[in-house]
Amino acid sequence: MTAGSSKKARKTYLRMVQNIQMTSSAPKMSRIDNPSIGFLEEDARRLHHPHDDALVVTIQAGDYNIHRVLVDNGSSADILYYPAFQQMGIERERLVPTNTPLVGFGGTRVFPLGVVTLAITIGDYPQRITRNVAFLVVDCSSAYNAIIGPTLNSWKAVTSTYHLMIKFPTDYGVGELRGDQVAARECFVAMMEMDDHLQAMNIKERGDEAR
Template structure:
């Protein structure tokens, strides 16, 4: 499938989190917290005892608020680099399974123009390509249909 205007897509990647490959991860340098859906944790068979009840209020771009019931610390593995990250657990996160602002901590360089992230490792820089088709699907599914206006 040929995609036009790839430089306008969000960065959607797949990572190895807590011994599972997790798809539809939005690399969002503008987020202030790592977020994961509770359904993803259930699919990963993460025991509820690993989840810490803790409430956070998240404020979205359009000032909508969402309460998170819990958080969890999970290992992330990327091309030989391990990192433990705290995640806010949320019950609904549109089309993305995980949102990650961890890029700064791991010294990742994200490029929406090049549709990839570059991660420095002890063995050199690793390039992880964005899944543009998945990014388009996420964007399309998150758009609400416009309300029709009737002219009297």
């Protein structure tokens, strides 16, 4: 993660952000001529409207296409779920240990199995980029195979949930990665079914305890 995983690193990062906000100045960066990125109404073609679907894409990792990847700008980590890790045939030895837990909305802590770095390619030739992404490998139930979050900033990517699309600068213009609306709906239904199943299990367990 950009802000670091240790307590000291997180506090240092917070002070840097606060300083920039108060002084309205940021560290000088060398200027890079990037193409202008924007969205047009025609970018939303072939989508069912109105919609509130998540942005779900397919990315390439080496010789594998990883489907059902959730794009989540609010995620604090890039996540690869263990079933997908296994299907890709990645050796367990490639996992780098980590002690940083993931904390969900309910405060539930999940400890990753480790970190694996994969070369991820997005876009169509020649407007494409390949970047190394450090994924936290997590062994828990999910309708998704992976979640892309903080790495979007390193790609200088711009997302639009209305257009279900990501756009990003490349050496040959603006690259695009379109979301899959059908996959997004399938994942939503699958997640709802998982929640219903877990609730049913909890009710049964409480009933067993009451007897």
